[in-house]
Amino acid sequence: MTTAATGAAKTVAQLLAAKDIVIACGPGGVGKTTTAAALAATAVVEQGGRVLVLTVDPARRLADALGLKGIGNDEVRITDDVFERAAAHPRGELWAAMLDTKQSWDDLIRTHAPDAETREQILANPLYQNISGRFVQSHDYIAMERLYEIHSEGTYDLIVVDTPPTRNALDFLDAPQRMADFFSSRLLRWLIVPYRSRLVNFASKPFYQIADRILGTQFLADISEFFILFQSMYAGFVERAEAVTRLLSDRRTTFMVVSTLEATPVREAEFFSAELTARQLHLGAVVLNKVLPGYLRDAQADKLAQSMTGRTTELADGLTDDPVVAARVVGEVAESFLNFGVVARREAEQQAELKGTPDVLVTVPFFDADIYDMGGLLQLGAQVWD
Amino acid sequence: MSAAPDLLDLRLLFVTGKGGVGKTTVAAGLSQLAAEHGKRVLVCEVDAKGDVTSLFEAPPTDFSPREIAPGVWSMSMDTEASLREYLKLQLRIPVVGRIGPLAKAFDFVATAAPGVREILTVGKLCWEVRESHYDIVIVDAPASGHIIGQLAAPQAINDLVKVGLIRSQTDWMLDILSDARQTGLVAVCTPEEMPVNETLELVTRVREETTVRMSAVVINRVLPELFGQREEEIFEQLRAPDVERVLSERAGGTVTPVLEAARLAVTMRRTRSAHMQRLQAGLPEGLPVLLLPYLFARSFGARTTRQVARALGEELGL
Numbered sequence: 099m100t101t102a103a104t105g106a107a108k109t110v111a112q113l114l115a116a117k118d119i120v121i122a123c124g125p126g127g128v129g130k131t132t133t134a135a136a137l138a139a140t141a142v143v144e145q146g147g148r149v150l151v152l153t154v155d156p157a158r159r160l161a162d163a164l165g166l167k168g169i170g171n172d173e174v175r176i177t178d179d180v181f182e183r184a185a186a187h188p189r190g191e192l193w194a195a196m197l198d199t200k201q202s203w204d205d206l207i208r209t210h211a212p213d214a215e216t217r218e219q220i221l222a223n224p225l226y227q228n229i230s231g232r233f234v235q236s237h238d239y240i241a242m243e244r245l246y247e248i249h250s251e252g253t254y255d256l257i258v259v260d261t262p263p264t265r266n267a268l269d270f271l272d273a274p275q276r277m278a279d280f281f282s283s284r285l286l287r288w289l290i291v292p293y294r295s296r297l298v299n300f301a302s303k304p305f306y307q308i309a310d311r312i313l314g315t316q317f318l319a320d321i322s323e324f325f326i327l328f329q330s331m332y333a334g335f336v337e338r339a340e341a342v343t344r345l346l347s348d349r350r351t352t353f354m355v356v357s358t359l360e361a362t363p364v365r366e367a368e369f370f371s372a373e374l375t376a377r378q379l380h381l382g383a384v385v386l387n388k389v390l391p392g393y394l395r396d397a398q399a400d401k402l403a404q405s406m407t408g409r410t411t412e413l414a415d416g417l418t419d420d421p422v423v424a425a426r427v428v429g430e431v432a433e434s435f436l437n438f439g440v441v442a443r444r445e446a447e448q449q450a451e452l453k454g455t456p457d458v459l460v461t462v463p464f465f466d467a468d469i470y471d472m473g474g475l476l477q478l479g480a481q482v483w484d
Numbered sequence: 485m486s487a488a489p490d491l492l493d494l495r496l497l498f499v500t501g502k503g504g505v506g507k508t509t510v511a512a513g514l515s516q517l518a519a520e521h522g523k524r525v526l527v528c529e530v531d532a533k534g535d536v537t538s539l540f541e542a543p544p545t546d547f548s549p550r551e552i553a554p555g556v557w558s559m560s561m562d563t564e565a566s567l568r569e570y571l572k573l574q575l576r577i578p579v580v581g582r583i584g585p586l587a588k589a590f591d592f593v594a595t596a597a598p599g600v601r602e603i604l605t606v607g608k609l610c611w612e613v614r615e616s617h618y619d620i621v622i623v624d625a626p627a628s629g630h631i632i633g634q635l636a637a638p639q640a641i642n643d644l645v646k647v648g649l650i651r652s653q654t655d656w657m658l659d660i661l662s663d664a665r666q667t668g669l670v671a672v673c674t675p676e677e678m679p680v681n682e683t684l685e686l687v688t689r690v691r692e693e694t695t696v697r698m699s700a701v702v703i704n705r706v707l708p709e710l711f712g713q714r715e716e717e718i719f720e721q722l723r724a725p726d727v728e729r730v731l732s733e734r735a736g737g738t739v740t741p742v743l744e745a746a747r748l749a750v751t752m753r754r755t756r757s758a759h760m761q762r763l764q765a766g767l768p769e770g771l772p773v774l775l776l777p778y779l780f781a782r783s784f785g786a787r788t789t790r791q792v793a794r795a796l797g798e799e800l801g802l
Contacts, residue, residue: 126503126627127679158681224644320644361784362535363504391748393741402737413734418721420714427718428731430710431746437780438745444782466751468677 106457109484110354113382113458114141114256118350119249120382123261123270125366129387130356132469132478133462134260135160137354139192139472140479143181146189147255152245154197154262159470164194171198171205173248184473193254195244197262202240203230210331210338225324237262238270239339246342271346271377278339352382355456359386359445368452383458385482386449390464394442399435406432491699491772491800492518494668495613496660498623498696500631501672502682506704509784510672510776511624512539513792519555520793521802523619526612530561530605530634536624541786553786557618566604573611602637603654610657613666628671628686635661635669635694661696668699673763675703675756684766691768700772702796703760707753707778710746719746774799 107113114120114137122134131153138151150173161167164176173195181188204221211217220226241262249257261270328335345351353374357367367384374381393399406413407429414424449461462481469478491497491514499514501507508529515527515536526549529536534544542552547565549557612621625631633640638654638661661667671686673679683701690698711719721727723743732739764773776795781788 127505127674131678159677228640228644358504360504362508391744394745396741398737399741402735402739403742406735406739406742413731414722417727417730418718420718423714423718424722427711427715427722430715431719431722431742434708434710434749435742435745438749440780440782464748464752466748467755470677 107382108458110137110383110385110458110460110482111144111484113352113354115145117256117352117382119245119257119259119345119348120352120354121245121259121261121346122354122356124356124370125363128356128358128363131260132160132475133354133356133385133387133482134258135164135194136469136475136479137482138194138256138258139176139181139475140483141256141258142188142190142192143186143476143479144189144483145256148191148193148253149256149258150193150195150248150254151258151260152195152197152241152248153260154241159468160475161196163471166194166196169194169196171195171201171244180472184471184476186472186476190255195248197241197244199237199240200230202244206240206243207331210334212330216327216330220324220327223320223324223327225320239273239276241270242274242342242346243338246338246345249345271373271379274339274342274346278336278343347377347379349380352380354383354385355381356385356387358388359448361444361448364448364452371456381456383460384452384456386452386459386461388464389449389461390438390442390445392442394435394439395446400439403432403435403439407436491668491670492521492523492620492802494620494699495666496609496621496623496668497699498625498631498635498667498669499672500625500628500669500686501702501704502679503627505672505674505679506776507627507672508535508624509539509789509792510670510702510704510796511622512536512789513776513796514670515556515622516540516553516789516793517797517800517802518620518622519553520797523555524617525556526618526621527556527558527624528561528609528612528621529558529624530626531624534560539784539786539789561605561608563601563604566608569611570604570607602634603641603657606634606637606661607653607657610660613660614656628682631669631686632689632693635690635696639695658695661694664697667696669696670700670702671698672702672704674705675759675763677759680759680763683763687767687771698768698771700774701763701767702774702776703763704776705778706760706775707749707756709753710749716750719743719750723747772800 107116120134120137122130122137124130134153135151138149141147142149161169163180165180166174166176173193176192176194178188181192207217207220207226211220241259245257245259248254355367355370355374357363371381371384410425410429410432411421414428415421418424460482462478465474465478467474469475497514499507499511501510511527515525518525527536537544537552537558540552540556540558542550542558544560545552545558546560547562549559552558609621609623612618626634638657642651642654642658669690671683673683687698687701690696722731728739728743767773774796776792776799779788779791781791
């Protein structure tokens, strides 16, 4: 890999060369997953090294095209022939892994459980199954946990992470801390007491009566069993969560906010950038996807298109073998230009309003077709790269 | 299978979709449309960002509904406030002075037991339906990844909690949610790869994991069809370099960007049509698909909300 640039990176290429971990985040539906994959692939071609893209939910067509059919939690290498087919020559290795929440949780339990019996009891606990399978926050946590695990193995030069779609774009940042708080909660210990000692403290009795009335005894027992079992892993868990938090703020980690210039995503991206800065996390780049071409905002072209709408017959006369259709086409073409011009100007305004101070700000033009193969990824990567 | 009731005759309508596809726009448009048809509408934002109210150019609302347009009341979900109301109205638990620790305990249980927080949301919505303060409750629901958890919450709680007050509470919620004459779900998507994939997945999961019935799929941001086949041939003739030159001379400036923009529009439309066809082929027969045109608007507010309402009304044959 090239040596780290001194000072702030000026391009995404410099940023990637200087960091171990790039976390792509931002609102949903803006091409986060594709951008993360494109950067990882481009890094392999341009800089070499072992690069991993840790993704959440790649488009099926893209995964298929990369030969990743049915990949799961384990890292899979994307073979060189996938690059060769796109006429590119990898200098390093591209690996990919997809996050399987349930699987990752089960693995975590297997790692931390003190003995086989506890492990099996936890895995069979209805509450655990619910948490690991459906619990939204557990998804956020496990994504960061996986990142930590992979990073500490030290197998990769660069890890590009695609963050899960969250209700709140920041949930995954807070997840490790929340998980630590959760397991060290006083309330937790309080709740477990009666089931452990069968001696209810006088002061807490009203609480249990109400809890019992609302939730039912069996459910409370399930909760308690779960936490009593979990306590055996408590120290390991909290320690782990804290390490994950430290990794996020490490200087080798950077964040890349991905967005489009639609109003809602921009607002979310802006909020996200501000939060990263407030938390003293490194905002390395802002990537704006699907930006309409600049010629749509050209004032002269706009004037021209306006003047064209009123004299289509005259303009089209004799140019083609069908003057009537040609006039209609000229009219449609001019109208369409004006329509897209409105959107392009709206986008430009959004961009101007976008505050935050990333090291690098990149706009990526609208691609004619969907990106679903290595060629497309590298094309996108090239737009972001320099 | 009984015939599906008209969308606006439902009592509880969830609007969901992948992030960024415009589900809030559709929820606002449906609210506007229902109000125009004389309904009293409560539109509820679940992941409150104040977007619904901004689409009516009204200030943000909180947990207590406020009328933001004629016939449209808006509220934002707040699980804490919902808990307070729930304890007071549903469980008749004397909470005066005790709400603090109890809320904390509940918060704790909610973190431990997924579904508890969701049930406070769904519970409030169902309660509004049962109380009939409004003709229809329209929910700007969480993104498609989370809606299943929310809709399945009463069932999940039912499975986890075998006795107790919560158990008896989930029963009536399930009655409302499972009743296709009362409750429906609208999935919003755009004609792009991932939104289409997610919508197809959602439709399957709604059927398999929840008791709620799909009412319609809305395809948002459908680009106008610029040309038919004949027009496209003529367009190609116009793009021939020497023809384009003459056109530029006549127009009094280079028409290249204007033609290029049309080419872009045609390509975009073509890519998107393929996704639309894929979506329609994958949806169950009989599920209505409503098309909403791309809005070439400078900004989004009350005017565009009325446009969306009109377009939805036309698609629904109202």
